[in-house]
Amino acid sequence: MNRFMIIGGMACFWLFSPEALTLIGVSAGRGGYPAVSALLGWALIIAVCLSIMIVSSRLTAAGGEDSARFGGDEPLLLRVLLFAGIYGVAILASTGMLVTAGFAFNEIFFYRFPNFGFAALLLAGVVVLQQAPERVQYTIQYGATLTCAVGLLVLIVAGLMGERPVVESLQSPSGHGVLPYVTLVVVFLGFDQIALQADEGDGWPLLPVVFVGSSMVLAIWLLLSIQYVNGDRLADTSIPYLIAAREILGQAGRSIMGLIVIAGAFAASHGLFILARIYLTARYPSARTPVVRRGLPLIMGLVIGLLMVMGLAGSANLETYIRGTVLIWLSGAALAVLRGVRFLNQGNSVISVAGYVGGALMLVSVFFMASHASQPYLMGYYMGVIFVISAFCITLLEVMRKKSAS
Amino acid sequence: MRILIAALIIALVGAFSPVLAADVPIMTKEELNEKLDSADVVVIDVRQGRDWSSSEFKIKGAVRGENGGIDSLMASLDKSKTYVLYCS
Numbered sequence: 001m002n003r004f005m006i007i008g009g010m011a012c013f014w015l016f017s018p019e020a021l022t023l024i025g026v027s028a029g030r031g032g033y034p035a036v037s038a039l040l041g042w043a044l045i046i047a048v049c050l051s052i053m054i055v056s057s058r059l060t061a062a063g064g065e066d067s068a069r070f071g072g073d074e075p076l077l078l079r080v081l082l083f084a085g086i087y088g089v090a091i092l093a094s095t096g097m098l099v100t101a102g103f104a105f106n107e108i109f110f111y112r113f114p115n116f117g118f119a120a121l122l123l124a125g126v127v128v129l130q131q132a133p134e135r136v137q138y139t140i141q142y143g144a145t146l147t148c149a150v151g152l153l154v155l156i157v158a159g160l161m162g163e164r165p166v167v168e169s170l171q172s173p174s175g176h177g178v179l180p181y182v183t184l185v186v187v188f189l190g191f192d193q194i195a196l197q198a199d200e201g202d203g204w205p206l207l208p209v210v211f212v213g214s215s216m217v218l219a220i221w222l223l224l225s226i227q228y229v230n231g232d233r234l235a236d237t238s239i240p241y242l243i244a245a246r247e248i249l250g251q252a253g254r255s256i257m258g259l260i261v262i263a264g265a266f267a268a269s270h271g272l273f274i275l276a277r278i279y280l281t282a283r284y285p286s287a288r289t290p291v292v293r294r295g296l297p298l299i300m301g302l303v304i305g306l307l308m309v310m311g312l313a314g315s316a317n318l319e320t321y322i323r324g325t326v327l328i329w330l331s332g333a334a335l336a337v338l339r340g341v342r343f344l345n346q347g348n349s350v351i352s353v354a355g356y357v358g359g360a361l362m363l364v365s366v367f368f369m370a371s372h373a374s375q376p377y378l379m380g381y382y383m384g385v386i387f388v389i390s391a392f393c394i395t396l397l398e399v400m401r402k403k404s405a406s
Numbered sequence: 407m408r409i410l411i412a413a414l415i416i417a418l419v420g421a422f423s424p425v426l427a428a429d430v431p432i433m434t435k436e437e438l439n440e441k442l443d444s445a446d447v448v449v450i451d452v453r454q455g456r457d458w459s460s461s462e463f464k465i466k467g468a469v470r471g472e473n474g475g476i477d478s479l480m481a482s483l484d485k486s487k488t489y490v491l492y493c494s
Contacts, residue, residue, distance in 0.1 A: 100460040103494075107462050115494060238459035314457040314494070 004206060009142035010194050011210045013271035015218060016148035017264045018100045018241070019093060019322075020187045024218055025240020028225040029232065031180030036223050038181035043215030045358040046188040047208045049337040052355045053195035054204055056340035076394065078335050079283065084390035085329025086193065086279050087300075090272035092312075092322045095304050098122050099313035101265035104242075108258035116308065122262070123304055126270045130277075130297035137274065144267035151260040152217055159224040159248040167230045179372055182365045186326055187218065192333035193275045196282060224248065273297050284397055286404050320375045324383045327366050334362035433490055441488070442467070449490045450479070457494040465492060 014020055027035045102119030129137055191211065221244075225234060228247040234240045245257035277296055280287045312318055341355035373379045441447045442465075451464065452471035471479055471491070483489060 096456055099456045103456075103460040103462070238456075239462060242462055313455055314453065315455045318455050 005142040006138045007204075007206050007210055009138055009145045009267070010271060010274070011207055012145045012149065012214045013141065013264075013267040014190045015187060015211075015214045016145060016152065016260070017093075017268035018097050018261050019268070020218070021221075021241040021261075021264070022238055023183060023186055024222050025225050025234050025237070025244060027180040027184055028222045029229075029234025029236070029240065032231060033223075033226060035180055035184065035226075036219050039184050039187065039215065039219045039222055042185050042188060043212055043219070045354075045361060046185075046191050046215075047212050048351065048354045049333075049358045049362075050191045050195055050208050050211060052337060052340045052344065052351065053192055054207060056343045057196055058204065059343075074283075074336075074339070076398075078332055078339065080387065080391045080394050081328055081332030081335065082192075082279065083394055084386045085325055085332050086272070086276055087390070088325030088386050089189070089322070089329055090269075090276045091300060091303055091307070092318065092325055094123075094126075094269040094272060095307045095312055096318055096322060097265040097268055098304070099308065101262045104258045104261040108254055119308060119313075120305065122266055123269070123301055123308070126266065126273060127297050127301035129270060130273055130301075131294055137270070141267060141270055141274070144263045144270070147263040148260045148267065149214070149217065151256045151263070152221055155245055155248055155253060155256055156217065156220050156224060158253070159228065160220075162248060164227045165247065167226075167228065168232075179368070182368050185330065185362060185365050186369075188215075189326060189329060189333075190271075190275065192336045193278065196278060273300060276300065284401055286401060317375070317378060320373070320379050321382055323369070323373060324379045325386060327370055327379075328383060328386065330362055331366045334359045334366065337362070438490060441490075444488075446486070447488045447490060448483075449492055451492045452479075453492070453494050461494065468492060 024039070027038070031038065098119040099115070101122055102115035102117070105118040106113060106115035129140055188211075194207065194211075225240060225244040229240070229244050233243060237243060241261070242254065242257050245253035247253075249256065277293065280292065280296065307313075337355060338359040341352050341359065344352065344355075370376070370379070438449070442449070449465050449468040450471050451458065451468040453461065454471075458470075
């Protein structure tokens, strides 16, 4: 299996997802040009954090004295946070993204086909693909991610060559404070788990490079969104990517963006399914069985299908739930980075200081976003429930592991 | 094979769920288009969450349904007018 395909497909699936594109567009509208700098700043910070995670996880995988110094198992709190974050986002964000892809297909390509039906077919496609050999999974994952990247590049080239309309930025972007810049960290969600992909093979230095390169593509897209669409339109919509694509290339731009949204939703959902499996099998070797490999995605698919049928996508609370799980995952990722820096034990190096600063900034961002949530009580309650359920699951898995070891 | 069947069930449940609402009177887009300019016709967009936010299309002049449910919505409406509920 080509390492570049695995890295490319796994490093960028969230970056090109409809969730990230929405966040980028809304941040562009609310934050204006400084949002470009904020996105690139976060990209550099996350690239450093990613490199630290890669080096520490490779040293751990290599075994020996360093591995022992890492302390063996990760702390239980970290394990619970990552479990809650990964599985929560995999189920809830996939529900939202697949429904978004359903609307894109229905409204852009074939209006007679029910949007919900297309979302369900896409979900079935993800579950079926998870039953295929890993080589097939990663190849299609790479293809879907590449489709997003190429589509965005086509729109970017068209946007750079086209004539910019006269647009107005928001009169008072400062009304949103630093929130539009802080939330951009969510664009890089999942980097901590993607770092684990670098455990094998020699292609791992590619990972931060691909990550930063993709971030630069997104930064140019953010810049073009500001230049083609009025700030208030970008700030007040949840489909800013579609509006920007339409302004840049008309109906063709709309079709290209429709393809990006569908491929992006598929890649992101499938990528999250892969990360959910990796989380389990990397920590619990007894889970490396064909039953778990095939059964886990089936269970996740059924849960997502059930949530769709119950109408969760039509609930205003879905965004709050997704945000809650995203914050849990980010806090876990920040703690994982801080643990990685400590493990590398390079107290005086620039990388080490940057790692501490990056991890701390991520934690501060999580608290900041939580304190500015639109439904803070609902989100807090939900995060608490998810944490307790995850703690229960991890306890169960730990007991099973100890039993099988003894 | 069992997995394929399960995946198919997920797809079918989603694809044909609109059939469940088949006994609700439905107005075609042509019928609605003829009545859109009438002052006696009010279009209420009852889509919530992503059903509303992910959609590119919003009917001009439509009002958004509140979260309180259909009962509270009906209690607040002028009964002399015709209301068209728009959902996904």
